[in-house]
């Protein structure tokens with residue numbers, strides 16, 4: 084067995100972390116033979132709650148978990164880490180404008196970017212889950228210049244999973260028969276869930292999802308808006324935001340990043356845009372990728388029609404605006 088990997092989960096006293104810590108601790112991300120040190124960061128008022136989570140983690144009796152560090156100190160939390168799930172963020176409170184939320188979170192991710200730069204291993208892989216995830220990831224990366232930009236990402240895997248679940252449900256096939264729904268852009272209601280390139284195994288053979296569903300009105304209408312608004316639908320029903328599914332998606336994202344995407348399957352992740360598909364540079368935009376040996380590569384050459392172009396541009400525009408607002412807050 085190898086040395087324990089040092090894995091940081093922030094927002095460790097929160098709802099997503101409550102599921103995520105267990106999933107990571109039992110080997111869902113780094114495999115059944117990889118021991119772990121779990122590092123948990125939250126803010127000082129949450130230390131008592133976090134203590135309770137630590138008790139439960141110990142009581143789970145997970146053989147891969149060789150150590151637990153629970154702290155409110157970024158200098159301790161980011162020390163020598165190999166992987167970071169940055170989940171902790173300021174929640175949106177009643178009456179709060181989007182800009183206020185952005186400003187509060189940008190400050191958190193600026194500080195954590197600096198801590199990464201100072202303390203983390205230079206090959207650390209960082210997944211930002213806390214919203215606005217794409218822009219938080221961008222800010223984090225900007226304040227950690229000694230770590231390659233490719234090592235920062237934002238989570239859109241939950242949107243991909245939601246999209247694939249909608250298709251599987253509609254066609255009444257198992258979820259793993261559907262692949263390559265692509266999420267373009269921002270993890271927000273401007274995201275573009277795109278099924279143009281997705282396939283499904285149905286009746287023993289692989290087909291385009293478009294042909295299998297054979298309902299363009301649904302695919303270009305309700306399908307897209309259902310995925311875009313799924314987070315709000317969960318909040319309306321549960322009175323709490325998605326947590327179990329967000330934790331599972333975070334695990335899927337990191338597992339694929341560390342272990343590679345299966346042959347023929349793409350993952351969507353928010354990554355530093357290199358201008359592929361005519362997308363603006365210097366934003367964290369969600370693209371379809373394949374991953375080998377810990378390195379992602381954007382899937383290139385997919386045809387983009389006028390419908391897709393308009394949607395891809397709209398979400399890019401929002402990301403550019405968020406970036407500009409965030410940079411103003413950082414520089415103030």
Ligand SMILES: NC(=O)c1ccc[n+]([C@@H]2O[C@H](COP(=O)([O-])OP(=O)(O)OC[C@H]3O[C@@H](n4cnc5c(N)ncnc54)[C@H](O)[C@@H]3O)[C@@H](O)[C@H]2O)c1
Nearest residue numbers: 094096097098099125126171172212213214216238241329
């Ligand atoms: N990208 C996605 O697909 C996706 C999906 C679901 C939720 N989210 C986002 O994930 C975030 C967490 O969601 P949740 O349901 O777990 O929220 P939560 O409110 O239950 O937990 C958040 C935790 O973060 C902590 N926190 C706040 N500031 C912190 C800081 N500076 N350092 C460390 N911890 C800090 C809080 O104290 C709290 O314990 C939210 O921003 C939410 O919008 C993203």
